[in-house]
Amino acid sequence: MNALQGDLGWSQVGKEPVLKAILGRFPYTLELALYALFPVVGVGIWLGVKAAVKRDKFLDHFIRIVAIIGWSFPDFVFGLLVLMIFYSVLGWFPPGNLSLWAEQIVKSPNYLKVTHLLTIDALINGRFDIFLDALRHIVGPVITLSFLWWAYLLRITRSSMLEVLSKEYVRTARAKGVPERDVIHKHAKRNAMIPVVTVAGAMVIGLLSGTVIIEVIFNRTGIGQLAARAAVELDYATVLGTTLFYSIILVLGNLIIDILYAVFDPRVRLS
Amino acid sequence: MMNTNSTINRTFSEQKKQEVLLRIDNLVKYFPIRAGVFKRIVAWVKAVDGVSFEVYKGETVGLVGESGCGKTTVGMTLLRLYEPTSGRIIVDGEDTTHYFLPKWKAKRYVEKVYLSRFKNNNFQPVDELDRKYFEIFKNNGEEGLLEYLIGDLEEKRLKFRRDIQIVFQDPYSSLNPRMRVKNILAEGPLAHGLFRKSEALDRVGRALEEVGIHPTHMYRFPHEFSGGQRQRIGIARALLMNPKLIIADEAVAALDVSIRSQVINLMMDLQKEHNLTYLFISHDLSLIKYISSRVVVMYLGKVVETAKKKDLFEEPLHPYTKALMSAIPVPNPEYKKQRIILQGDVPSPVNPPKGCYFHPRCPVAKPICSQERPELREVKPEHYVACHFPGSL
Amino acid sequence: MSEPKPRSEFRRMMRKLLRNPSAILGFSLLAFFVLVAIFAPYIAEPVNPQMLDENGKPMRLDNPYIMPVITWSSEPIPPSKEHPFGMIQGRDIFYGVVWGTRTAFYIGLTVTLISTAVGIVIGSISGYYGGWIDEILMRITDVFLSIPFLLAAMVLTTILGNGLDKVMIAMVVFGWMGAARLIRANILQVKEEQFVLAAKALGIKDFFIILRHILPNTIFPVLIQASMRMGSLVITAAGLSFLGLGAPLGYADWGSMLNFTRNWILGTSGSSMTYWYAVFYPGMAMVLFVLAWNLVGDALRDVFDPRLK
Ligand SMILES: Nc1ncnc2c1ncn2[C@@H]1O[C@H](COP(=O)(O)OP(=O)(O)OP(=O)(O)O)[C@@H](O)[C@H]1O
Ligand code: SF4
Ligand SMILES: [Mg+2]
Numbered sequence: 004m005n006a007l008q009g010d011l012g013w014s015q016v017g018k019e020p021v022l023k024a025i026l027g028r029f030p031y032t033l034e035l036a037l038y039a040l041f042p043v044v045g046v047g048i049w050l051g052v053k054a055a056v057k058r059d060k061f062l063d064h065f066i067r068i069v070a071i072i073g074w075s076f077p078d079f080v081f082g083l084l085v086l087m088i089f090y091s092v093l094g095w096f097p098p099g100n101l102s103l104w105a106e107q108i109v110k111s112p113n114y115l116k117v118t119h120l121l122t123i124d125a126l127i128n129g130r131f132d133i134f135l136d137a138l139r140h141i142v143g144p145v146i147t148l149s150f151l152w153w154a155y156l157l158r159i160t161r162s163s164m165l166e167v168l169s170k171e172y173v174r175t176a177r178a179k180g181v182p183e184r185d186v187i188h189k190h191a192k193r194n195a196m197i198p199v200v201t202v203a204g205a206m207v208i209g210l211l212s213g214t215v216i217i218e219v220i221f222n223r224t225g226i227g228q229l230a231a232r233a234a235v236e237l238d239y240a241t242v243l244g245t246t247l248f249y250s251i252i253l254v255l256g257n258l259i260i261d262i263l264y265a266v267f268d269p270r271v272r273l274s
Numbered sequence: 275m276m277n278t279n280s281t282i283n284r285t286f287s288e289q290k291k292q293e294v295l296l297r298i299d300n301l302v303k304y305f306p307i308r309a310g311v312f313k314r315i316v317a318w319v320k321a322v323d324g325v326s327f328e329v330y331k332g333e334t335v336g337l338v339g340e341s342g343c344g345k346t347t348v349g350m351t352l353l354r355l356y357e358p359t360s361g362r363i364i365v366d367g368e369d370t371t372h373y374f375l376p377k378w379k380a381k382r383y384v385e386k387v388y389l390s391r392f393k394n395n396n397f398q399p400v401d402e403l404d405r406k407y408f409e410i411f412k413n414n415g416e417e418g419l420l421e422y423l424i425g426d427l428e429e430k431r432l433k434f435r436r437d438i439q440i441v442f443q444d445p446y447s448s449l450n451p452r453m454r455v456k457n458i459l460a461e462g463p464l465a466h467g468l469f470r471k472s473e474a475l476d477r478v479g480r481a482l483e484e485v486g487i488h489p490t491h492m493y494r495f496p497h498e499f500s501g502g503q504r505q506r507i508g509i510a511r512a513l514l515m516n517p518k519l520i521i522a523d524e525a526v527a528a529l530d531v532s533i534r535s536q537v538i539n540l541m542m543d544l545q546k547e548h549n550l551t552y553l554f555i556s557h558d559l560s561l562i563k564y565i566s567s568r569v570v571v572m573y574l575g576k577v578v579e580t581a582k583k584k585d586l587f588e589e590p591l592h593p594y595t596k597a598l599m600s601a602i603p604v605p606n607p608e609y610k611k612q613r614i615i616l617q618g619d620v621p622s623p624v625n626p627p628k629g630c631y632f633h634p635r636c637p638v639a640k641p642i643c644s645q646e647r648p649e650l651r652e653v654k655p656e657h658y659v660a661c662h663f664p665g666s667l
Numbered sequence: 668m669s670e671p672k673p674r675s676e677f678r679r680m681m682r683k684l685l686r687n688p689s690a691i692l693g694f695s696l697l698a699f700f701v702l703v704a705i706f707a708p709y710i711a712e713p714v715n716p717q718m719l720d721e722n723g724k725p726m727r728l729d730n731p732y733i734m735p736v737i738t739w740s741s742e743p744i745p746p747s748k749e750h751p752f753g754m755i756q757g758r759d760i761f762y763g764v765v766w767g768t769r770t771a772f773y774i775g776l777t778v779t780l781i782s783t784a785v786g787i788v789i790g791s792i793s794g795y796y797g798g799w800i801d802e803i804l805m806r807i808t809d810v811f812l813s814i815p816f817l818l819a820a821m822v823l824t825t826i827l828g829n830g831l832d833k834v835m836i837a838m839v840v841f842g843w844m845g846a847a848r849l850i851r852a853n854i855l856q857v858k859e860e861q862f863v864l865a866a867k868a869l870g871i872k873d874f875f876i877i878l879r880h881i882l883p884n885t886i887f888p889v890l891i892q893a894s895m896r897m898g899s900l901v902i903t904a905a906g907l908s909f910l911g912l913g914a915p916l917g918y919a920d921w922g923s924m925l926n927f928t929r930n931w932i933l934g935t936s937g938s939s940m941t942y943w944y945a946v947f948y949p950g951m952a953m954v955l956f957v958l959a960w961n962l963v964g965d966a967l968r969d970v971f972d973p974r975l976k
Contacts, residue, residue, distance in 0.1 A: 075961050076954055077906065079909045079922075079929075080954060083950065084950065211815075212818055213817075230818060231821070239826070242822050249815050250813050250814045355864050355867055432870050440865065448861035449865075450866075453880075465869065465872070
């Protein structure tokens with residue numbers, strides 16, 4: 004099969020070979036997913052631990068309700084709201100990758116492209132104005148993407164934390180008079196992170212493939228948008244190519260997670 | 275794979291007066307241990323490793339041994355809840371080993387175990403079964419024997435399921451928590467057409483009465499009963515199939531001591547009324563002594579001694595049996611008994627010791643014990659022992 | 668003897684469920700949507716006010732799910748007395764939101780039921796028989812799981828062609844794995860239970876063992892999982908419509924209504940919230956619908972199976 008040799012065919016939508024179209028657009032998608040990862044992990048885990056520690060208290064209920072509402076927001080509804088408020092009303096975060104002027108500079112031949120990530124490359128080139136422009140364009144999508152995923156992480160963290168808190172060794176630590184703060188941070192939290200790490204793979208994939216609709220809404224030229232346009236225009240080669248690409252990333256990601264998991268969790272190593 | 279020679283060496287008694295209901299011939303059951311990414315088989319748990327014994331009609335055989343010696347596995351394998359690794363299970367004079375195999379495997383089994391030998395010119399029958407099947411082979415040819423053994427397998431399976439029933443150990447998990455007792459009891463007989471749906475209530479009610487539960491309780495769910503009552507329901511479930519043999523795997527081990535004897539006595543009464551045969555599995559020698567007529571002692575997947583109860587308890591010949599018995603509390607303090615403490619743990623059934631499996635713990639082991647495996651021999655009339663030095667402890 | 672426990676157990680669970688405020692909110696929202704779906708023809712009459720029949724009355728629509736075009740101006744028109752949610756692409760948003768409820772139920776329930784049923788069959792076979800059957804089925808499941816759901820659905824819709832039914836097929840084809848895995852794991856646990864072994868020893872046929880003994884003891888978590896999946900399924904279906912792959916133009920579907928809106932928002936820059944109603948009403952309908960299912964699923968899970976994540 005040609006696909007095995009890296010030949011995925013001709014992309015009608017991209018007007019270039021599918022593989023080239025994908026690789027050329029992937030950095031935009033990756034940049035978006037990476038920026039979304041930080042708020043997701045930070046907020047998700049922080050609130051998950053908080054909710055578990057205050058189990059069945061007001062704070063727990065409140066956090067969970069907000070999380071469920073967040074989880075219930077379709078990405079395109081939330082994205083449209085963000086676009087409407089921050090672009091139509093406030094004019095802060097415009098759609099697209101870059102402003103027109105910045106785009107011209109980036110496309111010029113003497114602009115260094117090291118990582119192909121817009122913000123990083125801008126810093127490498129010492130163009131702080133381009134960096135800010137790229138940032139301005141990415142904030143909307145990042146808000147949208149991360150809002151959908153912190154709820155997921157929160158849920159996992161909370162239930163994992165609750166499970167650990169009910170374990171024998173945590174109770175022993177408490178009985179021995181270890182301060183509650185240390186019980187939570189030294190004993191429980193570390194162990195509660197194990198299941199969280201296992202879903203990290205699923206989450207990165209979710210973030211990556213979650214970009215499809217968000218890139219369409221915010222008009223960013225990543226592979227998500229490529230796939231969506233190709234699907235509407237019945238461009239099989241491109242749709243199959245992008246899906247294959249995503250699947251490979253997913254499988255590789257899960258493999259890496261499995262390996263990390265085996266390295267970090269002594270129970271897995273023993274059995 | 276199939277060893278067709280019965281491993282019981284008979285010297286004293288060639289023929290039996292009693293009718294054999296069940297004969298287990300060199301039964302082997304290994305469980306694979308898998309490991310690694312590809313789930314390769316890295317070793318085998320030799321849970322049952324060449325077990326042979328017989329059960330006569332109407333008697334109670336006690337199968338006894340320490341935890342993990344393979345008693346449950348024997349029961350499950352002979353019921354074909356596990357497929358045996360090798361060996362034969364003979365019920366009522368018919369080989370049933372291949373009953374639960376797919377047809378092509380069953381055929382392969384018959385060819386391997388019987389036909390290949392029968393086709394040999396100087397074939398000598400080694401047991402009753404050989405004689406019977408060879409007769410059919412001579413008269414009706416290969417096709418005839420195949421038809422006799424693997425024709426109507428489904429019918430044979432059903433008959434087997436009616437003839438042998440089991441009462442489980444755990445009264446809490448042995449009844450489906452989401453079914454009413456009525457349906458739990460009627461399910462089997464209805465599936466076999468033993469009675470019609472319209473008769474079900476009546477029959478179930480009578481069976482419940484027989485095990486000492488009020489028939490009106492048939493509409494209840496299992497968790498509304500006590501452990502002893504549930505065990506009675508389990509017995510009624512087996513009873514309703516009109517079985518010939520009931521396997522009771524630690525049937526009272528999970529019950530309170532006070533309730534135990536009630537259930538045991540119930541089982542003994544039912545045995546008389548229904549002409550039942552029991553294979554009673556237990557690790558409790560005093561219980562075995564109370565209920566059984568013959569005893570089979572197992573150690574690490576093998577039978578080490580089998581005898582009539584009286585013979586066994588009066589004169590245990592295998593050092594292991596003797597050690598087990600010395601651990602039974604005796605009611606009479608006059609009778610001073612020396613307690614034999616066994617050294618060490620039971621070895622793992624994955625890597626059993628060479629020679630006699632018992633030699634690392636045997637107080638009277640001699641050099642030959644670690645070299646040569648003792649076969650089960652008839653040392654006294656109907657008293658079989660697998661030991662180089664029977665009765666030396 | 669005490670009173671039969673399953674009923675009292677059930678009552679205890681119900682009481683617990685009714686004490687949970689988010690469960691009550693979830694069930695009330697759901698009830699509201701059910702009512703809207705049932706009475707859709709009375710809430711938003713399926714007539715075309717542009718076309719009159721011989722009696723001078725507006726003509727009834729052949730297919731009430733195709734929103735009638737009321738004015739030929741495609742620009743969004745703000746809410747008014749006749750059109751309380753405003754208009755977009757010449758169509759009444761209120762009408763679309765009301766009839767879209769039916770579309771949402773139709774898609775969600777159909778896809779959830781079929782994909783869960785498929786998952787149960789595959790998972791049951793896999794778990795009950797084990798061995799190489801299990802191995803093969805689970806590898807297939809892994810392959811299906813290794814394709815991101817939205818993209819997989821996109822691939823299938825490009826192959827099958829666009830349309831709501833195609834989207835639903837795609838979602839069934841790529842939506843059964845969760846149920847299959849869950850039921851398999853549960854069966855592996857239950858099948859070693861002694862009552863299952865007892866049923867085998869009684870000579871009960873495999874099919875009935877699975878049906879009577881195994882499934883009743885394993886199905887609840889799967890049903891809870893299914894109710895929790897309803898929400899995300901409806902989101903995905905709407906997302907595909909939003910991308911232009913699902914419901915056809917003008918279909919009473921929340922996702923495709925938002926698709927109209929997006930072009931108008933992108934078209935205007937830095938002005939104001941001119942078209943807020945075109946996002947707000949269909950968007951809120953979706954959010955509340957999904958929220959209802961998530962709350963219900965969450966509450967059921969808490970009450971019936973605290974172990975389920
Ligand atoms: N399904 C199985 N897979 C792997 N190993 C098994 C399995 N069932 C039993 N074994 C192993 O086989 C050996 C015999 O087990 P078995 O349950 O037959 O012992 P037992 O004599 O009934 O013990 P107990 O008195 O504890 O019930 C044990 O070492 C056990 O670990
Ligand atoms: S054969 Fe030897 S080791 Fe084994 S029981 Fe007899 S005396 Fe002991
Ligand atoms: Mg046992």
